[in-house]
Amino acid sequence: MTALIVTLGFVVLAVVLGLRARRGKDMNLDQWAVAGRGFGGLFVFLLMAGEIYTTFTFLGAPGWAYGKGAPALYIICYGAVAYLVSYWLLPAVWRFATRNNLHSQADFFVAKFDSPGLGVLVTLVGVIALVPYLVLQLRGLGLIMSEASYGHVSYPVAVVIGTSVLALYVTVSGVHGSAWTAVVKDGVVLVVVLALGIYLPWHYFGGVAPMFRAVNAARPGFLTLPSTGMSPSWFVSTVLLSALGFYMWPHPFSASYTARDERVFRRNAIVLPAYQLILLFVFFVGFAAVLVVPGLKGSDGDLSLLRITTATFDPWFVGVVGGAGVLTALVPGSLILTTAATMLAKNIYKLARPTASDASISLAAKLLVPLLALVALYLTFDGGGTIVSLLLVGYSIVTQLFPALLLSLSRRALVTRSGAVCGIVAGVAVVAVLTLSGLTLAGIAPWLPRSVTDLNVGVVALVVNLVVLVVVTLLTRRRGVLRSGATDAVSTS
Amino acid sequence: RLRYLIAGVPVAGILGGPFVANRTEPYVLGLPFILFWFVAWVVLTSVAMAAVYRLDPKNREPGD
Numbered sequence: 017m018t019a020l021i022v023t024l025g026f027v028v029l030a031v032v033l034g035l036r037a038r039r040g041k042d043m044n045l046d047q048w049a050v051a052g053r054g055f056g057g058l059f060v061f062l063l064m065a066g067e068i069y070t071t072f073t074f075l076g077a078p079g080w081a082y083g084k085g086a087p088a089l090y091i092i093c094y095g096a097v098a099y100l101v102s103y104w105l106l107p108a109v110w111r112f113a114t115r116n117n118l119h120s121q122a123d124f125f126v127a128k129f130d131s132p133g134l135g136v137l138v139t140l141v142g143v144i145a146l147v148p149y150l151v152l153q154l155r156g157l158g159l160i161m162s163e164a165s166y167g168h169v170s171y172p173v174a175v176v177i178g179t180s181v182l183a184l185y186v187t188v189s190g191v192h193g194s195a196w197t198a199v200v201k202d203g204v205v206l207v208v209v210l211a212l213g214i215y216l217p218w219h220y221f222g223g224v225a226p227m228f229r230a231v232n233a234a235r236p237g238f239l240t241l242p243s244t245g246m247s248p249s250w251f252v253s254t255v256l257l258s259a260l261g262f263y264m265w266p267h268p269f270s271a272s273y274t275a276r277d278e279r280v281f282r283r284n285a286i287v288l289p290a291y292q293l294i295l296l297f298v299f300f301v302g303f304a305a306v307l308v309v310p311g312l313k314g315s316d317g318d319l320s321l322l323r324i325t326t327a328t329f330d331p332w333f334v335g336v337v338g339g340a341g342v343l344t345a346l347v348p349g350s351l352i353l354t355t356a357a358t359m360l361a362k363n364i365y366k367l368a369r370p371t372a373s374d375a376s377i378s379l380a381a382k383l384l385v386p387l388l389a390l391v392a393l394y395l396t397f398d399g400g401g402t403i404v405s406l407l408l409v410g411y412s413i414v415t416q417l418f419p420a421l422l423l424s425l426s427r428r429a430l431v432t433r434s435g436a437v438c439g440i441v442a443g444v445a446v447v448a449v450l451t452l453s454g455l456t457l458a459g460i461a462p463w464l465p466r467s468v469t470d471l472n473v474g475v476v477a478l479v480v481n482l483v484v485l486v487v488v489t490l491l492t493r494r495r496g497v498l499r500s501g502a503t504d505a506v507s508t509s
Numbered sequence: 510r511l512r513y514l515i516a517g518v519p520v521a522g523i524l525g526g527p528f529v530a531n532r533t534e535p536y537v538l539g540l541p542f543i544l545f546w547f548v549a550w551v552v553l554t555s556v557a558m559a560a561v562y563r564l565d566p567k568n569r570e571p572g573d
Contacts, residue, residue, distance in 0.1 A: 086531075089547050093523045096554040100516055103558060225539035232533055232541070239533050239541045248527030255524065282562055290555040296548060 020165040022335025023342060026204070027181060030346050033200060034185025034193035045378035048190030049119045049358045050273040055195065060280045062198040063191075063271040063351065064102075065291060070348045071156025073205065073298055074341040079318035081302025085238035087246035088299060094255045096289040098262035103285035105263060107278035108425045118273060120355065121266040122363040125417075128424045129433040135363040137437060138417065141444060142266040143356050145410040149265075150352045150392045154179055157345035158396070163322040164338020166331070175396055182346060183389035186353045187382050191274060194350040201343035206294060208340040213297020216304045216324060224300060231306050238306075244466055253472040261415030261474075267348070267355040357384040409451045412474030416443030419482045431485060434492040439485030446477035512561045519557045522550035 046052050055063070080088035109124065116127045121142060126135035154175050161174035169177075185193040221227035232239050241248055263269055275281065298321070305312075305320035309327060312320055325337050361381035366372055372380075420436035431439075449455070450473045457476065458469035530546035537545040562568055 086543060089544060092551055093526075093547055096551040097520055097523060100520065100554055100558060103516070103561065223539060225536055228533070228536065228539070228541050228544075240543055241527050241531050248531060251527045252524050279568060282565070282568060286555055286558045286562055288555075289551050289558065293548060293551055296544075299544075 019331040019335035019338060020168045022332055023161060023164050023338035025335075026200075026339025026342055027177065029200060030197050030343060031181050031185060033196045034181075034189055034350070037185075037189040037192035037196040043188075043190065043378075045119060045358070045362075045374055045381060046117075047192070048378060048381065049354060050270065051191050051195070053114060053273060054276050055274040055280075056276060057280045057283060059195045059198075060271070060275045061284050061287070062202055063195060063274065064268060064284055065202060065288060066194070066198050066268075066271075066347045066351060071153050071160065071341065071345045073209070073295065073344050074160055074321055074337075075156050075318040077295060077298045078302030078305065078321040079315075081299040082305050082312065082320040083314075083317035084246065085235070086241050087251065088302070090251055090254050090258070092293060092295050092299075093251075094258035094262065095292040095295075097255060097259035099285050099288040099292075101259060102263060102288075103282055105422075105425075106272045106281035109263075109269070110272050110275055110278050110281065112425075113273045119270070120359040120362050121269040121417075122359050124269075125420070125424075125436070126363065129436055131433045131437075132363070132367050134433060134437055136367065137440060139359045139363040141413060141417065141440065142359055145413045146266060146352050146356050147388075147392060147395065149410055150349055150356075150388075151395045153345040153349040153352070154392055154396045157342055157349075159319065160322065160338055160341030160345070163319060163326065164334050164341065166326070166334075172397065175393065178342065178345060178349075179389050179393045179396075182349050182353060183386045186350045186357075187385045190354050191271070191351070194347055194354065195274075197343065197350065198347045201340070201347050204336070204340045204343060208337055209294055209297045212321070212325065212337070213300040216308075216328065217300050219328065220304055220308050227300070227304055227307075231303050234307060245470065247466070247470045249467040250470040250472060253470075253475045257415055257472050257474040257478070258411055260418045260478075261411045264414040264417045264421070265410075266359060266414075267351040270355050270358070271351060353385050353388055356388055357381045360384050360388075409447050409474075412447040412451075412472075412477055413444055415474055415478060416440050416447065416481050419443075419478070419485055423485070430489075432489045432492045435485045435487075435489030438488040439481045442484040443477045443481030446480045447474060450476070512564050515557050515560050515564075519550050519554040522553065523547065526550065 051059075077088065077091055080091070112118070112127070113124060116123075118124055118127060120139075122135040122138040125138045126132055157178040158171040158175035161169055161178070162171045165174075185197075189196075217224045217227040221230055228239065241251055263272070272281065301321050301324060305324040309320060309323045312323065322337070322341075326334050329337075358381050361377050361384060365380045366377055369376075417440060420431060420439055423431040424436070456469070457464065457471060457473065461469070526543065526546045530543050532543060533541035535542055540548065
């Protein structure tokens with residue numbers, strides 16, 4: 017019961033912070049979605065770092081270390097590459113968004129290519145990727161809360177509580193609520209992860225080195241990449257794909273609009289790679305659990321951190337871990353809800369009702385929050401394997417926006433509207449076909465060398481995307497010149 | 510070009526890791542070699558970006 021009280025204390029704290037965040041502000045769309053573009057370094061840092069600590073921190077990351085070993089290390093690698101890319105990418109995005117008063121990722125594509133239709137496509141791609149991500153956060157929240165309360169709160173009740181809290185403070189405070197909750201979340205998670213990652217290897221093995229030696233002795237080859245499957249070529253392609261897709265997720269993309277100064281991103285690019293090394297301590301917990309709580313099969317491996325925690329610590333500390341876990345669901349969950357609602361309101365509702373005022377778009381976005389939360393709640397309980405499949409391809413799907421975005425940032429017009437649309441559609445189609453049919457590169461082309469067939473399928477889709485984008489751009493430019501002397505709409509910088 | 514070159518070094522280190530450091534021995538700072546390799550290059554990414562930041566004229570204005 018002590019653990020439950022402590023965990024619920026964190027939930028109450030999140031609600032209070034989330035609701036207080038709106039004080040003194042007129043919550044129009046500009047404030048609700050992008051904080052009036054007034055966030056300084058700390059808030060932008062925490063919103064960007066929000067993607068480091070999600071429920072994946074307490075479930076997936078230690079679960080991967082527990083179940084797969086060395087391949088889990090890709091998680092700390094892709095973040096570093098993504099933050100490095102952000103040094104050049106985010107200031108360019110921010111400048112264009114600020115100049116054109118944009119609120120969503122889809123707005124960016126609409127303004128770049130003068131194409132509301134492309135905005136609809138980007139919104140659909142974004143929401144299709146975001147909803148499973150939100151469902152994952154809610155499922156994670158339910159698991160963490162029920163495990164950390166020793167079953168006093170059942171999984172369904174925990175999910176309903178979490179979703180209600182989320183919908184309430186997002187509707188009221190928007191991105192301001194996310195930012196203030198992120199302050200508490202990062203502080204608490206930092207303390208919890210460091211405490212677990214340092215104490216558990218020392219307590220059970222006498223240190224980090226003895227732990228790794230014991231794991232290596234018990235599971236030879238577990239701490240190196242295998243020669244097939246999750247091989248070095250899989251590792252490199254997955255790091256690259258995840259790094260390029262990192263800021264293509266609509267919520268970190270539009271979170272960049274909240275900054276008041278582009279230098280914020282360049283300073284963050286220095287600190288964030290080292291900051292995300294905190295995840296190393298999560299891996300320590302997962303590796304320790306291999307020998308301390310053996311026998312967790314399949315997806316039960318995701319519970320390794322919670323199981324070793326409940327087996328080792330007093331209930332009050334288990335409650336703190338549970339509270340930290342709940343916060344890791346609420347912050348990214350709130351950003352996802354804000355972003356998805358803003359995109360649907362601005363890029364689909366506004367298109368259906370062109371005369372809609374800014375006030376009615378803002379109202380539509382806020383009304384969409386509980387609706388999206390209900391959809392996510394339904395899918396959390398009734399989504400089955402489809403959600404997991406969709407989530408696995410989420411990164412591959414959002415990464416398909418990268419070629420068109422990157423080429424649109426050039427001062428010269430390098431890509432036409434048709435090229436961008438066809439490239440995105442082709443890339444998403446390849447991802448969908450390969451994933452839903454269960455096809456792999458090895459199945460399609462078994463004669464290819466193993467180093468090629470192990471590549472992440474998202475990379476294949478990205479190559480197809482780029483080829484289609486280039487070919488269609490060349491064709492539509494030429495056709496435009498032949499027909500009327502005007503080219504197809506090209507991106508504007 | 511120098512800034513791109515500096516930023517490219519840690520990327521090459523990270524992406525080259527699976528091919529040149531895929532082993533546990535020797536343990537460095539208590540970590541298996543492959544893990545130490547990635548941790549070192551992630552730290553060097555921050556160092557490299559600090560150097561890029563210092564070299565970038567955009568980060569230098571009167572009255573700012």
